[in-house]
Amino acid sequence: MQDHQVSEIQVSYSPNIIETIISTSESSYMLALNNWNLDTIEMCEEAKVLFLNNALKVIGIYNLSKGGISSSVVDIRLILSIALKSISTHIILIHNHPSTSLAPSKADMDITSKLKLACGFLEIKLLDHLIINKESYYSFADEGLL
Template sequence: METIEFIETFKVMLLNRANRVLGMMEITTGGISGTVADPKVIFAAALKSTASGIILSHNHPSGSLRPSQADINLTRKLKSAGELLDIAVLDHMILTSESYFSFADEGVI
């Protein structure tokens, strides 16, 4: 069974200055209706890997691509924190088995 349709997970892609991938990290795994992504864990991973940028992603098992208010609030919080740490938050993507929503593509980030 593919977990993209079963439980919500939050991952971060860690990038160097040239936007080359340093690694991927699963931040949290939740339940059917949500998961809690801790900004401290996200930026601890970015700082330990000396990342210059990050791309956030999580799935919506419901199949809805619409970001929740919690998704929007978290993205804004992480973007602001990244600016203080000089770590660019380049995108936040919501994935389903059918498609994706990109905060960057939609001009939300």
């Protein structure tokens, strides 16, 4: 019998920052802005995910994708695999609109619904989905869409 080894897939984070608790959509927005390249926020769409524990303390932020002028990829399987690996119980999806419009598109609404449904199967709560620009944000939770 041969000894077969497989590679371990790792998700890591460096807990070298002050613990942050997310209590409002505004606190999510401010944290996102502090982790966004403001020089490119109006050039290309990016998607990031905040992963939180049960006390709503931030475990980490993941740069999910960087797209083009009008879209970026939101891979639900990847989001959930990281949430499980990091023992996250809550997540917040955040993306920007390079056009600076904060109005959610049909695609934004659809991915939010799909992500919320998928999270529910794993007992992970989608707390919010923010659409951001340099000046402001749109919160699906604040608008009652979650």
